[in-house]
Amino acid sequence: MIRKMKPYYIPLFIISAVAISNLCSCHSRDISSVSTEDTSYIVQEAMENTETDSSIDGELSLAGQISSLSSNKDGMPYSSSSSSDTGTDTSNNTSSTIAVTVNSMEDTAAYNSDIEKTSASPSTEETASTEETAPTVQHDGYITGNDVKVRSTPDFESDNILTSLYKGDVIGCVSETDGWTMIIYNGQPAYIYSKYVSDEPLLKESEPPHYEHDYDSGTKVGLSSSWIYAENSVINSGYATYYRAGENRKKITVCVNAGHGTSGVDGRKTLCHPDGTPKVTGGTTSEGATKAIAVSYGMEFDDGTPESKVTLAMAKILKAKLLDAGYDVLMIRETDDVQLDNVARTVIANNCSDCHIALHWDSTSKDKGAFYMSVPSVRSYRNMEPVASHFKEHERLGESLISGLKDEGVKIFSGGSMEMDLTQTSYSTVPSIDIELGDSASSHSESTLNQLGDGLLKGIDIFFRQ
Ligand SMILES: [Zn+2]
Numbered sequence: 128m129i130r131k132m133k134p135y136y137i138p139l140f141i142i143s144a145v146a147i148s149n150l151c152s153c154h155s156r157d158i159s160s161v162s163t164e165d166t167s168y169i170v171q172e173a174m175e176n177t178e179t180d181s182s183i184d185g186e187l188s189l190a191g192q193i194s195s196l197s198s199n200k201d202g203m204p205y206s207s208s209s210s211s212d213t214g215t216d217t218s219n220n221t222s223s224t225i226a227v228t229v230n231s232m233e234d235t236a237a238y239n240s241d242i243e244k245t246s247a248s249p250s251t252e253e254t255a256s257t258e259e260t261a262p263t264v265q266h267d268g269y270i271t272g273n274d275v276k277v278r279s280t281p282d283f284e285s286d287n288i289l290t291s292l293y294k295g296d297v298i299g300c301v302s303e304t305d306g307w308t309m310i311i312y313n314g315q316p317a318y319i320y321s322k323y324v325s326d327e328p329l330l331k332e333s334e335p336p337h338y339e340h341d342y343d344s345g346t347k348v349g350l351s352s353s354w355i356y357a358e359n360s361v362i363n364s365g366y367a368t369y370y371r372a373g374e375n376r377k378k379i380t381v382c383v384n385a386g387h388g389t390s391g392v393d394g395r396k397t398l399c400h401p402d403g404t405p406k407v408t409g410g411t412t413s414e415g416a417t418k419a420i421a422v423s424y425g426m427e428f429d430d431g432t433p434e435s436k437v438t439l440a441m442a443k444i445l446k447a448k449l450l451d452a453g454y455d456v457l458m459i460r461e462t463d464d465v466q467l468d469n470v471a472r473t474v475i476a477n478n479c480s481d482c483h484i485a486l487h488w489d490s491t492s493k494d495k496g497a498f499y500m501s502v503p504s505v506r507s508y509r510n511m512e513p514v515a516s517h518f519k520e521h522e523r524l525g526e527s528l529i530s531g532l533k534d535e536g537v538k539i540f541s542g543g544s545m546e547m548d549l550t551q552t553s554y555s556t557v558p559s560i561d562i563e564l565g566d567s568a569s570s571h572s573e574s575t576l577n578q579l580g581d582g583l584l585k586g587i588d589i590f591f592r593q
Contacts, residue, residue, distance in 0.1 A: 525543075
């Protein structure tokens, strides 16, 4: 189930004199700051980085992350916890009151026997009649404890456990009866003790993965063809720029992706999912499509300002705040045009940052407030790699950003999220979110962008527990 990933190393795209001369005029401001001397320095640095990054330490850090996430069981709609979840269970463990802890072998056996048992158990009639009335999800619920059991019947039997959920997991609640919340699991009604279900979103306990980068400020980072999924990109002659924080450096790199802003796309498309499967929700690209426009143009604000101008202004404000706070920043775009499609942007973020935040405004005209694009709760999508191994972290990042924005008094749309199958999410192997900071009717004044920047910074602090 876990896709084998390549060893962790970071070859840099070298900006050669030839490459620079080939760049379009839109990059002239950048190019003037890169002298021949600068270029040779970057080459040298890149070689050093390649040596460092292919070290055993680097391989181990990624291997550790993969193994901690590889406890997913095939066919489960929710992946199992990472090892750090398990590690932090002791202090907050709520499982003792509701179930005995079983090892994964027993879990699997229990799961298998549940499938057989469900069809033969007295609850079959109940199940069938429930199916007739087609139980539907009424609202989201959030798991408040770790190792909370999902059961085939609403009681504490030891042989009715289907799977475990963890703090912050999102469930779709159908109904609540006698202290048990009904959900739909693998197409069947299943039950969770309601004491461990909250209506309020919760932050998860697991630590985000952490990669350390040590480039100098101004280092240009382009797409390396050796990176996983790089071959799915069709526009990738541009580069992102790395900025290093000063004295109070946290050694955490935030990728700031100013949405849109790629010229000459000319109808070129990329696969929605790395495995070629179709999109599970409709958005800019319709449900069922296997390919999406490589980078869309974006919307226009009611005053005629293109979204790409505002996302760029927002990115620059956020960059300054992040650097001040001690975060390193990987800027995907710093001018009106960068020749990097959504796949290239995502793959660069995957390999050179600790989280990826794409800045957008929605196309509606209601000033409805900010929200993040959450991972669709569609089984096939959440079981697809790399989504399966990472969607919990994407969700936690989204929830953190909304918390930070809310703290700063930013208007939040509905529950703060909307399910969307995005190219970004489909290719992300670091915590990654598309945040919609408002819509075409929202203010994009400097003071508003400043307020949004403060909220985003606060959310990033929450996510990294700073
Ligand atoms: Zn957008």
